[in-house]
Amino acid sequence: MKNKNLKIVVLGGGESGFGAALLAKSQGLEVFLSDKGEIRDNYKQLLIKNKIEFEEGKHSEERILAADWVIKSPGIPKKADIITKINAKKIRLSSEIEFASAFTNAKIIAITGSNGKTTTTSLIYHILKQANLNVGLGGNIGTSFAKQVAEENFDYYVLEVSSFQLDDVQNFRPYISLLLNLSPDHLDQYNYNYEEYALAKFKIAENQENDNYFIYNKDDEMSQKLLKELDLKVRKIPFSLKEKFHEGGFIENGNVVVDFQDSFSMKIEDLSLVGNHNIANSLAASIAGKILKISNENIRNSLMTFQAVEHRLENVAEIDGVNFINDSKATNVNATYYALESMQRPTIWIVGGTDKGNDYTEIENLVKRKVKAIVCLGVDNQKIIDFFKDKKEQIYSTSRMEEAVKISKSLAQNGDTVLLSPCCASFDLFKNYEDRGNQFKKEVLKNHN
Known part of the structure; x- marks a missing residue:
């Protein structure tokens, strides 16, 4: 990020908004945070402590529309009046994950999908932690990604990303991306069009190159349809509960198996997570582990010791x-x-x-x-x-x-x-x-x- 004179405006004063503002401040950029509602007291205190200028209960349009780059919290609807005006002025509008990724050289593992995101993100983080990698957990889960980029020095980030965060990315390029599955959700934000929502999820891979990896669900019909239509340059690795691959994750004789470089397998009954959807999640996470050259023993131990996410089965x-x-x-x-x-x-x-x-x-x-x-x-x-x-x-x-x-x-x-x-x-x-x-x-x- 060469230009230190950029005017940054952050919309929304929650976890991701405060994180983005803190990162902008730590980079010496001019930053202003605006929240149309009330900012929770703990975030307000943090903004004051870090000398970040902010407003609440309104959006000062003149100030916001003078920005070079607007960072939008995922909770603000795409059709909000202020967003329409920002787009009309062609001001760059990004999510916090897009903004934060511009300030780190860490390897990013990004996970999206309609279901199983939190579980799989937490499972991959657990695998990397067990292998003693220097890793942060963020995105839709845990601490804001931008705040960690400002304050930590991780080599890897495991990020859960929603379609709302992916709507506002331009250059976001994870080292490994995972698309677990697709089913109609949040369609009120996508003109009640399932394909429009699915395409938002695929933005996770659109900037990836052939030295990056995209892990996808071969059993998912909409994923299959869009993969045929999109021109993704990334190296694609499938997983399936129905078929086998020379390179990918599958089930064979009561085992989960990943063939990538060498072979990894373990008994399904030894997985700590139950249910077919979790077998799929475990396969996806194991592929990510293999790409990162984590040992079979470490992956196996992690899959056996993982505790399910709270409020999810x-x-x-x-x-x-x-x-x-x-x-x-x-x-x-x-x-x-x-x-x-x-x-x-x-x-x-x-x-x-x-x-x-x-x-x-x-x-x-x-x-x-x-x-x-x-x-x-x-x-x-x-x-x-x-x-x-x-x-x-x-x-x-x-x-x-x-x-x-x-x-x-x-x-x-x-x-x-x-x-x-x-x-x-x-x-x-x-x-x-x-x-x-x-x-x-x-x-x-x-x-x-």
Whole structure:
């Protein structure tokens, strides 16, 4: 970054916004942060402490539109008025990951996909840490990437990246990128066009060259379709649960196998993560490990010792022979599909919340096969009740977590599972999916020593 006279404006004063502002300041750039809402007190104190100029409760348009480079937090909608004006003036508009990547020579491993991002990002980070590499974890998870570039000196970054962050990249070029899977999500931000959303995900690989790697899911139809249409220069390495490759990750005789340079394999039953989706995630992570020349022994140990991400198929407790699982992070139908698919026991399913245009036909057969009773938890449960009422006899409607868990406990017998996997956003009754998951855990463990 040669030009020290650049005027930087950061929109949004949360984790990624503060991180970007701190990095700009540390690089000696002129920086101003603007948040249309209120900035949380802890970030405000950090801005003051670091002498970063900011405003809240408004966007001073004249000041923002005088910027050379605007860094936008992923939570600000693309159609927001200020964004339209920035684009009209042709001011460079970037996400925090794009901005931060301009100031580091570290190798970046970037992970995207509709489901499994957090788990796979955390798993790859675990593999690299176990191999004693000097590595940071960031993006959509953990500490802001830009803040780490400003304050740390890592050789590697493992980043979870969303389509919203990828919308605003120009030169972002990871050493290894992973696209785990695609299913319709956040379509309200992409003109209700699935392909437009999928293409945003593929931006993770568009700047990669033939000395970089793109790990992709050969079983994913939309990924296959777009790979044929896009002219990606990167070296592509597939994984699949259905077919085998000379170079890639696959399943053979109850083992996960990666053939890349040499061969790695381990028994599926030794993986710490359960369910087919997690076998796929483990394959993708193992390929990344092999590319980085991490030893088979290290990869194997990491896959055996990894602890699942909180709120993602998290085992809460077994009480009187009933298993309680918190999958509050499943905010779309596809995520719940994976959860139900991995259930081995009769399941009481807690579902509901703010519907994002859900189509429940995708999980209809799984619900028929695996679910013993449905407990709806939301302000308005009618859509779920209407869809499943002819398919399941036992459907209950609740609007409090306490009530939902109480009913689930009364229905469950020794050998059953109670699964919170809501398919929906949490904002009707909870602050966020973490709050929903924490309340579930609290109610499950109440009166249990």
